Amino acid sequence: MGGVLLAVTMNGVFLLIPLAYAATAGLLFSREAFRDLKQLVKLIPIIVVSSTLLWQEEYPLPSGMPSVTSSPFFSGFLIGVEMSARAVVMVLAVSVFMRTVRVSELTRVLERASRSESFPFVFGLALNIAPNLERIGRDTLNAIKLRGGFRLRNLASSVSHLLSSTTLNALAKCQDISYAAEARAFGSGRNATSSAHRDRPTPSRVDFFVLIATAVVAVLSFVLKA
């Protein structure tokens, strides 16, 4: 989150600081986060090329560096690189966060943010039942296709048949699922205990180190920018 804040507030050459920070965090804690940069593979060349060709204004460089007004394409290119660097920092920072935080801790954060004690239950149930519903939907889709459905001439009716049968099927299961949940004492436990009484996450040394490093990088960035 510190990376996202720095990406939003820093500009120009100072974007290198959050970029280095996010890249280091990715290398140390989650190398798979770099795979999520694939979503920018198509966008970045478009951004760089269009800004190179269309940006006419001067690129604001820090004092002491030579001006680039003699080449409008170069200032546009620098703007494109700056925008791409910002996007990379944001995607990397969010990816590292999502990949290093456990799903249970994430649902607890959302539970507190939404003031709903039931988010983990809803998410857990949805996660468990999704493959089952997808299988039922796929069987229904194949059955409709075998009967000549999902052609261009009958696409609307095919989609409506698929949706209505799978939705009704899913809604019919809800009664049994809620009885099963109540039989497992879900519901009565929510009245007695609050989220504060359930097991809390215990911060580790790594968490403190990351917090201190983030604070140091943020302070350094703002001081250098000022």
Added chain:
Amino acid sequence: MMNWMVNELNKSSVEITENQTRRLQRFSTRDLVYIAVLSALWGASENLLGGQLHAMNIPLSGAVLAAIGVFLMVICRSFVPKVGSILLMGAVVALLKVLSIGGVVLSPMIAIFMEAVLVELAMTMGGTTLPASSIGGMLADMYSIVHPFIFQPLLFGTSMLVIYQKTISAASKIFGIDPASVILIFLALAVSQGVLGMIGGVAGWKFSARAKRALRR
């Protein structure tokens, strides 16, 4: 002494009303199950129908998927007529998207959650009614065309808006069309997607009434 007793009685009656209100708004187990099942169905339908529509090269398939999301959100609000039911559904689906794709793709996550916010707002202000369902559906589907113009400046910075403006100007010079025409084209696309969203909202409203009758049997 009398004043203190009156104050304590007033306080307790306010507390009782607040507790009752909290209990009314709080989701029951069945409510949560409906939300969870419909969220899972939304995620499953995106995977199933998304692949099928792309394979058939259907234009505006993203808008069709958004309309299906609206259909399910309206059903959710019909079965769980409490404030926050659609928001909870949107949050769950956005998180499920991360796990189904196998990576963190910010754009669909934010789009799904924003669609849920718009439908929630419409149905909270308008009630669980047919007009509110259609307006919410229209707003949610129209958001999908506006989403790149909100998401990309967030990701790439406000310079992105300058790039958009310069692109429209350059394209209008190259092709000899008025820049206002480009905006008209976007508006036309937004309206057509809004119509799809309204259809999704109306279909969801009608389906939920029939489903309630069928499930009661």
